[in-house]
Amino acid sequence: MLYRGPLASCDYDCPYCPFAKRRDSPERLRADRAALERFTDWAGAQEFPISVLFTPWGEGLVRSWYRRAMVELSHAPHIATVAIQTNLGTRLDWLADADPATLALWVTYHPGQVAYARFLAKCRELVERGTRFSVGVVGLPEHLEAARRLRADLPPSVYLWVNAAEGHSYTDGEAATWTELDPLFGFSRTPHRSLGLPCRTGHSVVSVDGDGLVRRCHFVPEALGNLYDGTALRALRPRPCPLAVCDCHIGYVHLEPLDLYRVFAGGVLERVPAAWPRG
Numbered sequence: 001m002l003y004r005g006p007l008a009s010c011d012y013d014c015p016y017c018p019f020a021k022r023r024d025s026p027e028r029l030r031a032d033r034a035a036l037e038r039f040t041d042w043a044g045a046q047e048f049p050i051s052v053l054f055t056p057w058g059e060g061l062v063r064s065w066y067r068r069a070m071v072e073l074s075h076a077p078h079i080a081t082v083a084i085q086t087n088l089g090t091r092l093d094w095l096a097d098a099d100p101a102t103l104a105l106w107v108t109y110h111p112g113q114v115a116y117a118r119f120l121a122k123c124r125e126l127v128e129r130g131t132r133f134s135v136g137v138v139g140l141p142e143h144l145e146a147a148r149r150l151r152a153d154l155p156p157s158v159y160l161w162v163n164a165a166e167g168h169s170y171t172d173g174e175a176a177t178w179t180e181l182d183p184l185f186g187f188s189r190t191p192h193r194s195l196g197l198p199c200r201t202g203h204s205v206v207s208v209d210g211d212g213l214v215r216r217c218h219f220v221p222e223a224l225g226n227l228y229d230g231t232a233l234r235a236l237r238p239r240p241c242p243l244a245v246c247d248c249h250i251g252y253v254h255l256e257p258l259d260l261y262r263v264f265a266g267g268v269l270e271r272v273p274a275a276w277p278r279g
Contacts, residue, residue, distance in 0.1 A: 002053050002218060002250060003039055005210035007032040010058040011089055012113040024058070033065045035210030040069045042212075042228065044076050053106070053269040054084040055218070055250060061090045074099040083269040088122050089114065095129050104270035105133040111146040120153055127155055134271040136161035139178050139185070140168065151181050159276045163249065164188040184263070184273065191247035192255060195240075200254040200261075202239045206232065219243060219251050 009024040024032070043050055052073060060066035061084065071094065073082040083104040095103070105126065109119055126133050135154065137147045139162045151160050162182040164170065170178070170189055179185045201207075202216030202224065209215075214224045214232035220242060225231030246252040253260045253268060265274040 001043070001050060002055050002205070002207045003036075003209075004055050004057065004207065004218065005032045005035045005039070007060060007063070008057040010087075011062060012059070012087055012110055029063070032210065033063070036065050036069055038212070038228075039208065039210075040072060043073060043079070047078060049078050049080050051081040051269055052079065052083070053250070054082075056085070059087055059089060060084055061086045061088075067094045070103055071098045074103040081269050087113070088119065092122060092125050092129070095126075095131055100130045100132070103131065104267070104272070105131060106269070106271050107133050107135040109135055109137050109146070109150060111137070111143050116146065116149070120150070123154060123158065127158065132267070132270055132272060134159045134161055134267075136163060136182070136271070138163050138165050139170075139188075140165045141174075144177065147181055157276065159272050161185075161249075161271055162188065164190070164247075166247075187252070187258070187260070188249060191245035192252045192258065193244070194246040194252070194255055195242070195244050197241050198238065198256040199241045200256065201241075201251070203236055205254050206236070217251050217254070219246070219248065 006028055007024060008028075043052060054060055054066065056066075066084065070082055070084060073079045079102055081104055082102055083106055085106045085108065087110060088105070088107050107123070123135055135150070135158060137143050137150070147160070147162065154160060160181060162178045162185045164185070175185065175189050201220070205217070206224065207215045207218045208227055212227040214227050215222065216224060216239065224235040227233070241255065246255060249271065252258060253264065261268060263273055264271065267273065
């Protein structure tokens with residue numbers, strides 16, 4: 001389950017993100033907290049296996065209710081994985097209360113938004129704590145040297161991914177340069193034709209919003225039903241992709257012809273390949 005509530009605020013002002021430095025009103029924050037707690041209660045009460053990835057528009061871990069939800073769900077026996085996309089811009093002591101066998105982080109490094117030494121220190125703290133995580137960057141030319149530095153300073157056991165920048169095309173030479181850092185960059189380089197192809201979304205993978213409305217994924221607006229009245233779960237079935245292309249990792253990782261569940265076996269939500277760690 002990919003969960004995305006009302007939260008849309010972030011402490012960073014990345015020029016490639018529409019939610020940069022956006023602030024949520026107190027009312028919106030209260031609504032986000034209530035929605036997340038409702039989802040956490042629902043997920044924790046189920047008896048079938050569930051994996052959860054929080055994909056907030058903004059930064060979730062600066063909010064206490066996201067940290068609390070991560071800890072709570074990590075200890076639920078039927079939760080296989082609970083992960084979140086984060087810029088790692090908050091303290092990490094709360095991880096001591098979580099189950100490291102279940103909790104994982106999908107970390108993004110944003111050069112220019114955080115001091116390099118500070119970010120690297122937090123990555124090393126994650127390693128010391130035994131937290132499972134991946135870390136990556138957006139593949140913009142101005143990020144290349146920072147990405148190279150990060151790859152050199154991270155332990156080989158940590159997978160560093162590179163996301164193709166939206167609207168940016170790559171020559172073969174440029175793609176080869178990024179592939180030196182991320183051997184799987186080729187999957188991100190160009191959008192995947194997906195129309196009519198079998199996809200796990202809508203069957204074993206769904207997207208849930210703060211009201212409990214369930215869609216097959218973040219990128220298909222059609223609703224399947226609601227999580228809390230049971231209509232969504234009754235609507236689950238195999239279905240082909242209705243979109244011409246899929247260009248985001250949290251979408252195309254579920255396209256069956258790409259076979260990325262084999263590539264990321266055991267680490268689909270946190271974006272850790274099965275072949276890692278290296279060295």
